[in-house]
Amino acid sequence: MGGPEIERLIALLSRLPGYGPRSARRAALTLLRQPQSRLLPLASAMEQAARTVRTCSLCGNLDSRDPCAICTDPGRDQALICVVEGVGDLWALERASVHRGLYHVLGGTLSALGGTGPDDLSTQPLLSRIEAGGVREVILALGATVEGATTTHWLAERLAGFGVTVSRVGQGVPMGGALDVLDDGTLAAALMARRV
């Protein structure tokens, strides 16, 4: 079916998130139809990203420079650190332009089922950053899942005694959300977080 090159391309494409054998074949055909304008640019972008993108040694963000553009931005509040589970969460907050401080990527959440323990998370680098001084507040922005809540609770205890304010992101009704489609947990959280 077109030689080993096509077979290999389809096999690797089928491992992309959300892709299977069928969609991988479709993607391979689309790309092979325009090798110069589609296939080669994507291959070169991947090669270049693999060569340049590194994990920021300060916060765990992905960037082509280390420390990353966020850590070295003098316009950001260096005393405010937002702790997120992964780089995808950091990207989401950056797209929303709602956080003007720094980040710390934890690299996961505590999960007994997933086998993620305290040693698998990037906690020590966060503590070192706080111990180095200059940090006023740490915002724990983990997901409202069982694992996220567990990790938030555990991390808040670890950060106690460091002399920094530890806050958590608010929970409740999401913007544009109708109450009758929300789950019981969200409704309970929204009622608990009511303001006067």
Next chain:
Amino acid sequence: MGGPEIERLIALLSRLPGYGPRSARRAALTLLRQPQSRLLPLASAMEQAARTVRTCSLCGNLDSRDPCAICTDPGRDQALICVVEGVGDLWALERASVHRGLYHVLGGTLSALGGTGPDDLSTQPLLSRIEAGGVREVILALGATVEGATTTHWLAERLAGFGVTVSRVGQGVPMGGALDVLDDGTLAAALMARRV
């Protein structure tokens, strides 16, 4: 958000079939997390495919050699040509191992809405192959759509007078298909195609 390399990777990934900005970001993160085992192999497979894969000058198939492996296979019936719309259809027939002859990729179907006329299809190469002699039968294996049926009808007329048998793929109830979920057109075709 991670520098121009990541932005470019996401932008190009989001143009993959079935992908949008959100899934492209997810794929970029997955790939960037394993640059050596995921990102670079995919980049190299793409680069290699772009460099080696060509359109077969005889049948229009995609292969790393020209003429393609199917056209040069001495074990296949050289007198039987199956006409398909695209390389994806050829792949589907090859996966099913149901055709032991050669192929001809038409490169599309006649479509007034899509602006595809007779000159946009690879008809002349097919006629040349038939004129060169040795062809016994041409199977028209186009989709059972309005465009497919139009093209089948038009192509059958063009092939009349060349002294070859022109056949069409059968229409009816697909394997494993229950009658009560089929559309009226398929049911009508299945009744018309009944056998005793």
